[in-house]
Amino acid sequence: MAATVSPDSLAARPARARRPLGKRLRTIGFHTGASALSLLWFLPIALILVISFRSTDDVLGNGLNALPHSFAPDNYSAAWSGGGMQQALINSAIVSVPAVALTLLLASMAAFALSRYKIPLRRTLILVMLGGNLLPPQILLVPVAKLSQVFGLYDSLPTLIAVEVGFGLGFYVFVLQGFMRTIPAEIQQAALLDGAGAFQIYWRIVLPLTRPALAALGALSFTWVFNDLLWPITVLITQSKMPVTPALLSLQGQYVSYWNVIAAGSVIAAIPTVAVFLRFQRHFIAGLNLGAVK
Amino acid sequence: MSSYTVSRRGLLAGAGAVGAAAALSGCATATAPAGSTQQGGAVTLQSDLSSPLAEQAMQSLVAAYSKQSKYTVKLNTVAATTYQPLLPTYLTSANPPDIYTWYAGNDADHYSSQGLLLDVSSAWKTMDNYQPALKTLSTDAAGKQIFVPTDYYWWGVFYRKSQFAKWGLGEPKTWSDFVNACATIKAKGAIPIGLGAGTGTAWVAAAWFDYLNIRLNGADFHRDLLQGKHSFTDPKVVDVFTTWKQVLPYFDPNGTAVSWQEASNQLLNGKCGMLLTGTFFADAVPKGSIDDLDFFKFPVIDPSVPDAEEAPTDGLFASSKTHNAAAVLDFMTWMATPTAQNLWTATSSGTVIPANPQATAPSSALVQKGKSMLAEAAQLTQFFNRDSTDALQNTANTALIDFIQNPGKLSSILTTWQSQAEQVWKTA
Numbered sequence: 001m002a003a004t005v006s007p008d009s010l011a012a013r014p015a016r017a018r019r020p021l022g023k024r025l026r027t028i029g030f031h032t033g034a035s036a037l038s039l040l041w042f043l044p045i046a047l048i049l050v051i052s053f054r055s056t057d058d059v060l061g062n063g064l065n066a067l068p069h070s071f072a073p074d075n076y077s078a079a080w081s082g083g084g085m086q087q088a089l090i091n092s093a094i095v096s097v098p099a100v101a102l103t104l105l106l107a108s109m110a111a112f113a114l115s116r117y118k119i120p121l122r123r124t125l126i127l128v129m130l131g132g133n134l135l136p137p138q139i140l141l142v143p144v145a146k147l148s149q150v151f152g153l154y155d156s157l158p159t160l161i162a163v164e165v166g167f168g169l170g171f172y173v174f175v176l177q178g179f180m181r182t183i184p185a186e187i188q189q190a191a192l193l194d195g196a197g198a199f200q201i202y203w204r205i206v207l208p209l210t211r212p213a214l215a216a217l218g219a220l221s222f223t224w225v226f227n228d229l230l231w232p233i234t235v236l237i238t239q240s241k242m243p244v245t246p247a248l249l250s251l252q253g254q255y256v257s258y259w260n261v262i263a264a265g266s267v268i269a270a271i272p273t274v275a276v277f278l279r280f281q282r283h284f285i286a287g288l289n290l291g292a293v294k
Numbered sequence: 295m296s297s298y299t300v301s302r303r304g305l306l307a308g309a310g311a312v313g314a315a316a317a318l319s320g321c322a323t324a325t326a327p328a329g330s331t332q333q334g335g336a337v338t339l340q341s342d343l344s345s346p347l348a349e350q351a352m353q354s355l356v357a358a359y360s361k362q363s364k365y366t367v368k369l370n371t372v373a374a375t376t377y378q379p380l381l382p383t384y385l386t387s388a389n390p391p392d393i394y395t396w397y398a399g400n401d402a403d404h405y406s407s408q409g410l411l412l413d414v415s416s417a418w419k420t421m422d423n424y425q426p427a428l429k430t431l432s433t434d435a436a437g438k439q440i441f442v443p444t445d446y447y448w449w450g451v452f453y454r455k456s457q458f459a460k461w462g463l464g465e466p467k468t469w470s471d472f473v474n475a476c477a478t479i480k481a482k483g484a485i486p487i488g489l490g491a492g493t494g495t496a497w498v499a500a501a502w503f504d505y506l507n508i509r510l511n512g513a514d515f516h517r518d519l520l521q522g523k524h525s526f527t528d529p530k531v532v533d534v535f536t537t538w539k540q541v542l543p544y545f546d547p548n549g550t551a552v553s554w555q556e557a558s559n560q561l562l563n564g565k566c567g568m569l570l571t572g573t574f575f576a577d578a579v580p581k582g583s584i585d586d587l588d589f590f591k592f593p594v595i596d597p598s599v600p601d602a603e604e605a606p607t608d609g610l611f612a613s614s615k616t617h618n619a620a621a622v623l624d625f626m627t628w629m630a631t632p633t634a635q636n637l638w639t640a641t642s643s644g645t646v647i648p649a650n651p652q653a654t655a656p657s658s659a660l661v662q663k664g665k666s667m668l669a670e671a672a673q674l675t676q677f678f679n680r681d682s683t684d685a686l687q688n689t690a691n692t693a694l695i696d697f698i699q700n701p702g703k704l705s706s707i708l709t710t711w712q713s714q715a716e717q718v719w720k721t722a
Contacts, residue, residue: 057580246373
């Protein structure tokens, strides 16, 4: 995608200086509008950042939305050690990284088979996978919880990884097979003539060509798995095994919540996803039109 | 609720078949954490006391227990907001946590009637000095004790002493005093009564219903009503709402929009004059401001009705499926001792009264006042959901919020409430 866009923008650049007034006004309008919108988007984040640096007495006495009267960076250490964010981040990493790697591996294999070979019921399989994605995951909460108990898999991180992989797979297969179908058949035929087997074609030809899609999906799925709350609280019960999202929730009290510590915890919890986003920013945007163009 | 019964039945069938698997995983969890010896063993304590102060207090309790016992207790704190919906799931799971923090009364009885709770009568053998009322509260319909109370607290109309002095107000004793006080506060430009029944804390409105009902119709009628022995369309219930209407104009107009924690903020910074709340309120008060706070007993409306007060009791119950009943009972017996309860009241926010009469309650004037108010009360109630079920609480939330917003629609609100409540009683 990126390769087709960049020559265009290079070609357009010299022309920009001689643009008519109307077009320039439109550009100015776009930029003021966009910055106003992004400011609006940033406002809640700024509020969280401000709250995370206020002291408990300040928040309790003056209310959440008051201007800060104090500076208390120790909220972060309270959330990190006392609130258990440290262990929670480790748990999240233990779950997210294998879950993403495993989903991408399995999904790309399935997508390769479904897109490059004439498998009977291929269309039905893809539609079933897509259909499964349209169902809300909530209806499977009780079956998943009960089954994991019956199989003795309840309350363990590998179970959570398996559940996350299972629920992500359908969508990733659907997206990846759409992408793999755009790879010209000639490349595969050439490899076949050179004596490559199915696995070699998959591993050495198709997979490298699918890299942009894999990177985009990997970045997306990392944020999804990392930010998931539903499955962790369904299959886990022990506090020390909980990933970031339930840990953040458990900072809330029964009656009274120390919002400054919760805000500090949220900031800590947001760092990994923000880091992944910044690193894979390009792929995120590419990910939005995955499978949109054939 | 019925779905739990069905799934539990299915589960019991499954549990028989995979009993071996469950037992294996049970061993794994029992030996893995501390490598404890066979005659000791670890049990899990599932706690919903997730506010930082309460969690630390629980941690120090568990540490103190483990130091003097051959058993170890592993504390699992779960967010209060997720604990309540997940509690039935915990209790019905194949390998459930052993001990749970929860409420005494009808709510515990409800789980016991499904066979989910452990008989803790043997722990009660050491608890002869407890008030008989607490024992009754901890006994299920079948006559066995299933609950060990650790502490209780009270509800009252909280206010700031300095604000009341500024407005020239004293503590109202009767309903007409109270209405006059509301008028005075309104004339001074503040909101007389805060509520905080907004998102997530709609249940606080039920405190008003509870108190008006027990002041007008008495605690017995109130309990019977919540058990389905009277109808919500009863003229006595209509009385509750007509009395409520007298003070409704003095309620915070945003009372059903702001959360309880925001309402407590309004009281602290003087925007509102009074707030009917439980003592957990003290957790929301910055250090140093607590001395300015005081409360008065909910005003008497009909002097011929004996005074009853809300005194929600917290404590522990245990799963009947525990693998280590000896350890569970040992821990619960220890939690009933003055030593444990003193530790708890000293490390938590300090506004609860220990359940064991031999334990020392915090010496603050606020706690002593609350303790004597409860001691003088003819009867004690718990709270709407604790005297009924969480399902009935949901119907109350809908009805009460609707009433506060549209007091004119009272009769249709009560009819709807009654039909929803009938659904709950039918399925319970």
